[in-house]
Amino acid sequence: MADTILARLAGGPLDAQIIPLDTDDLDAVDDELVLPWEQGQLxxxxxxxxxxxxxxxxxxTVPYRYDAQI
Incomplete structure (x- = not known):
């Protein structure tokens, strides 16, 4: 079993944060992360x-770039 895969976030409110992803399989890593934030989502x-x-x-680590807040 592989180690946890980490997301490295760039831009937006969570710039430079590193968070664990919910998988240890690179083939299962999503192209989009929707994260809770205050009154909405990032x-x-x-x-x-x-x-x-x-x-x-x-x-x-997998790099992610900020796109929007909803």
């Missing part, structure tokens, strides 16, 4: 390929 969209995917190069 939308982050996948912004590139996963990094650190090898067995000995640290936690796998």
């Amino acid at each position: 939308i982050y969209r996948r912004a590139g390929d996963a990094e650190n995917t090898g067995p000995h190069d640290g936690p796998t």
Whole structure:
């Protein structure tokens, strides 16, 4: 079983935050994250390929960029 995959957020209110994703399978990583925020939700969209995917190069991270607040 792989380690937890992390989302690295860029832009918006959660800029530079790193959060765990709900999967340990890269094929199951969503292209969009909808996150609760104050009175609404934040939308982050996948912004590139996963990094650190090898067995000995640290936690796998997937970049996401802020898109909108709803």
